[in-house]
Amino acid sequence: KNQVEQSPQSLIILEGKNCTLQCNYTVSPFSNLRWYKQDTGRGPVSLTIMTFSENTKSNGRYTATLDADTKQSSLHITASQLSDSASYICVVRPDQTGANNLFFGTGTRLTVIP
Amino acid sequence: DSGVTQTPKHLITATGQRVTLRCSPRSGDLSVYWYQQSLDQGLQFLIQYYNGEERAKGNILERFSAQQFPDLHSELNLSSLELGDSALYFCASGRGGRTGNTIYFGEGSWLTVV
Numbered sequence: 001k002n003q004v005e006q007s008p009q010s011l012i013i014l015e016g017k018n019c020t021l022q023c024n025y026t027v028s029p030f031s032n033l034r035w036y037k038q039d040t041g042r043g044p045v046s047l048t049i050m051t052f053s054e055n056t057k058s059n060g061r062y063t064a065t066l067d068a069d070t071k072q073s074s075l076h077i078t079a080s081q082l083s084d085s086a087s088y089i090c091v092v093r094p095d096q097t098g099a100n101n102l103f104f105g106t107g108t109r110l111t112v113i114p
Numbered sequence: 115d116s117g118v119t120q121t122p123k124h125l126i127t128a129t130g131q132r133v134t135l136r137c138s139p140r141s142g143d144l145s146v147y148w149y150q151q152s153l154d155q156g157l158q159f160l161i162q163y164y165n166g167e168e169r170a171k172g173n174i175l176e177r178f179s180a181q182q183f184p185d186l187h188s189e190l191n192l193s194s195l196e197l198g199d200s201a202l203y204f205c206a207s208g209r210g211g212r213t214g215n216t217i218y219f220g221e222g223s224w225l226t227v228v
Contacts, residue, residue: 034216043116043204043219044157089157102217106156 004092006105021108023073023090031095035075038087080112118220120205126226132193135223139207146188149204195227
């Protein structure tokens with residue numbers, strides 16, 4: 001069964017600290033993995049997209065890593081800011097023709113406190 | 115601004131009623147996706163349209179239906195509403211096709227059934 005699991009479910013950190021969010025998936029075969037940031041009550045916004053051959057990709061203070069062998073990805077946030085408070089969603093796309101199916105994790109809710 | 119427009123932003127209606135949510139995709143995007151997000155729940159895929167035709171179906175109830183029009187805007191129809199249908203409904207759009215396509219989310223339509 002294709003699944004995407006994220007951990008931790010929620011996280012509270014102090015402003016300026018770093019944190020790492022985890023995503024494990026069983027989706028196979030695998031096409032790409034995306035990280036989205038969703039502010040409360042807003043639509044998700046894409047942070048990174050990584051294909052099978054990519055191990056790491058950065059977007060400002062966000063760095064995503066991917067280990068396609070172990071089917072694990074992480075999102076590392078450095079020097080956190082209050083505006084980083086949001087849910088971070090891992091989304092995996094299987095390598096299938098036809099339907100553009102995506103598998104969503106339930107997200108990690110990050111709260112950055114001053 | 116993702117370029118995906120959803121209306122209405124907020125909607126309150128009574129049980130048993132019917133509502134229509136509207137989505138205008140980004141210019142040039144052929145695929146439209148609908149998602150439901152209940153309180154503290156992850157995004158649940160409902161249905162996808164590509165260039166006017168249904169492409170994929172997720173956990174969409176029989177009371178719900180959708181369509182994509184020739185101008186590529188889409189509507190999600192929710193009927194015989196129940197309290198449990200209260201949620202944030204997102205529309206997303208993408209170029210369609212296969213791999214590597216980022217999908218862009220609208221800001222959502224908040225539906226409250228009372």
